[in-house]
Structure formats: C-alpha cells, structure tokens
Amino acid sequence: MIQKSVLTLVADHTAGSTIRNIAEDLAAALKRAGARCDAPDWLAADQAVDIAFSGLETKAANACVRDADLPAGIDYCLQPLADRRKKLFLADMDSTIITVECIDELADFAGFREEVSAITERAMNGELEFNEAFRARVAMLKGLKEEALQRVFDERVRLTPGAATLVRTMRANGVYTALVSGGFTFFTNRVRDEVGFHMDMSNELLFEGGALTGIAAEPILNSTAKLNTLEALRHEKNLRREETLAIGDGANDIPMIEAAGLGVAFHAKEKAAAAADANIRYGDLTTLLYFQGYRREEFVEA
Structure with a gap:
C-alpha cells in the first residue's frame, strides 16, 4: 500500500x-x-x-x-x-541559525581571517578531515584576548531570519530543541538563550591569563558527536526516527541530516545538499515550519 x-x-x-x-x-x-x-x-x-x-x-x-x-x-x-510535525529538532549554528562562521570572525581579530576562512570552506565542503581542520584553525587564535569573543558576538553574530520564530513555534508545540555546533560554547550558550533552544552542545576554547591558548577541550564535537546527540536524545525521549528533524549546511552535518526523519540542508554546501531529504535554497528558516505543515497564523513570533 x-x-x-x-x-x-x-x-x-x-x-x-x-x-x-x-x-x-x-x-x-x-x-x-x-x-x-x-x-x-x-x-x-x-x-x-x-x-x-x-x-x-x-x-x-x-x-x-x-x-x-x-x-x-x-x-x-x-x-x-x-509524522510530518516533528517532536525533536536539532540544528547546526554557524551559517544556519546565525549568518556567520564564528571562527572566521575570531580569526579576523587575530589577523588570520583569509587563512582560517579557506580552511573553513574546505572543511564544510567535506574536503578536509574535520578534527584536523578544527585544531589547525583554533591554533591560529592563540593569544586572542577573551574580550574579542564578546566583540564578535556583539558586533558580528546575527540571527538568520526566521530562527527565533522557528524555535519558539516548535517549542510551543511540545518539540524538544537542541543547538549542536562544531563551534564554541561561548557563542552557542548565548545563541541558545537568544533563540530559545532547550540545550546546546559545542566545543570549549581554553584560556590562560585571559587569552586563548590555541587549544580546545577534547573530545571535539564533530559530525559523529552530532549524530550521537541526535540518537541519544531520540532514545531519551522515546521517539521514532520519523519524529525527528535536523538542519545544517556543511559536511559535518551530513550524518545528523541523514539519520533524522526529515533531514534538511539550509543554503548548504553541495555535499550536504545532496545528502538531505529537502533543501532550503531561497527562503528563511520559517520555511521549515511550512515543511511541517504549520500555518502562518500558528507562528510564534520573536
């Protein structure tokens, strides 16, 4: 049938x-x-x-x-x-929930934007192993003062249009929401609170004397960790695969996208787009609400 x-x-x-x-x-x-x-x-x-x-x-x-x-x-x-209205939602942060790559913006303050951005682009395209690319980029941030992180958040981090409406509407309908990022806790903590996610997971930068050491805490939150988070939350909430939703833009999001009941690529790199069940190429993040059958009048505005 x-x-x-x-x-x-x-x-x-x-x-x-x-x-x-x-x-x-x-x-x-x-x-x-x-x-x-x-x-x-x-x-x-x-x-x-x-x-x-x-x-x-x-x-x-x-x-x-x-x-x-x-x-x-x-x-x-x-x-x-x-099952089109999902009960568990996982989202990438950089270039998905927010419009920038935080590590590239930090590198701008450290004087290595061009070098770091090139590595980021290749990593998100799936051309480099994520952990090695991550460590190489973090090493270039060594010596950057802690206040630079706050400046990046205040001056450069902007929510993608529709992000807060998406998360608040889903939360109002009983969905558990998680922000899972290969970025940094300094930013995910703040974006989590601003958007309204239940939880966030990411990587922790290490400081010494108020400056970055050029090292992040291990283990690194990579594509496998994103997938494991999806599966752990699904089992914790006693949900079927069909009741889960994941969205991201880069190669490190592919396992999570493929494992979700509906995996969506957002203005994504080619490999992520090819792996997804659906692509948002033009619209903002409220498109994901329409994909689940929400009507415009059901949106919970930020």
Whole structure:
C-alpha cells in the first residue's frame, strides 16, 4: 500500500504571486502521473501550500517536480504525510541559525581571517578531515584576548531570519530543541538563550591569563558527536526516527541530516545538499515550519 504523501511549496518574497499557478500546474502533473490529489491547502496565502496526494510512489512524484523545473525563489519538500510535525529538532549554528562562521570572525581579530576562512570552506565542503581542520584553525587564535569573543558576538553574530520564530513555534508545540555546533560554547550558550533552544552542545576554547591558548577541550564535537546527540536524545525521549528533524549546511552535518526523519540542508554546501531529504535554497528558516505543515497564523513570533 502506498502511503499518503504531501508536497509543500514555499516561495520567498521574490516569487510574487506566481506560486498559485505553479501549485495548480504541479497538482495537475501529479494527477496525470496517476496520483489522487487533495485540493491545494494554503498554509500562507500565495506563499506556502500543501498538495497532499496518494497512489503515486515517491520516485514518480519527485520526477513530476523535477520536470516542472521550478523557478528560482521556490523551495519544496516531498515527504510522507504521517509524522510530518516533528517532536525533536536539532540544528547546526554557524551559517544556519546565525549568518556567520564564528571562527572566521575570531580569526579576523587575530589577523588570520583569509587563512582560517579557506580552511573553513574546505572543511564544510567535506574536503578536509574535520578534527584536523578544527585544531589547525583554533591554533591560529592563540593569544586572542577573551574580550574579542564578546566583540564578535556583539558586533558580528546575527540571527538568520526566521530562527527565533522557528524555535519558539516548535517549542510551543511540545518539540524538544537542541543547538549542536562544531563551534564554541561561548557563542552557542548565548545563541541558545537568544533563540530559545532547550540545550546546546559545542566545543570549549581554553584560556590562560585571559587569552586563548590555541587549544580546545577534547573530545571535539564533530559530525559523529552530532549524530550521537541526535540518537541519544531520540532514545531519551522515546521517539521514532520519523519524529525527528535536523538542519545544517556543511559536511559535518551530513550524518545528523541523514539519520533524522526529515533531514534538511539550509543554503548548504553541495555535499550536504545532496545528502538531505529537502533543501532550503531561497527562503528563511520559517520555511521549515511550512515543511511541517504549520500555518502562518500558528507562528510564534520573536
């Protein structure tokens, strides 16, 4: 028996009113392929819509979406209708919940931004082993004063649009939320509180005499640690895989993304995007609420 599925389309502001026509065309394409479609259900007028259907395998439905050649500005998610509202949410921080890579911003204060940013880019693309790349970048921060971290947080760390609304809406609906980062506790602690996550996990930088030693505490929180956190929380909460959600942008997020019931890549590197069940290429983080079937009026605004 083929389970009921749902195709969700979400447009950012650049898509304008064209999404209504696109939704109708896609529903018609699914029907031509043999699907039995419900009427389009608008989650937000002209911006986000669900098309629930049955009688068509996922592979064939995906082919319909590919053949539609969606224009830029529209994200989509194709998934089973059951369990789409998740009960556990894990998120990467740098370039996902916030707009910057904190280690690159710290390196700017240390005078090594170009060198560190190059390593970060390669590590997030999966071209370098994460632990080695992490240690090499942290070593370049040696001698940086503790106040530089506060300056980076105050002057450069900015929340990605929709981050607080996403987390607060999910918390209001009983979801357990965790911020898991290959970055640093100095930042995850503060972002956790600002956004509203239940918990955070990351790496601890070591100080001596008010300056960074160029070393972080071991073990390093890497891709395996992110995956282990997802699995530990899932078992602790007695949840099925289908009830979990993870989002990230880099190669170190791939195991977590692949293990979640819905793994989403956010404005991501190529390898992370290829590993994900769905991609957010254009919209902000509230797109993830629409993917779960939340209506605009259900959003808990920051």
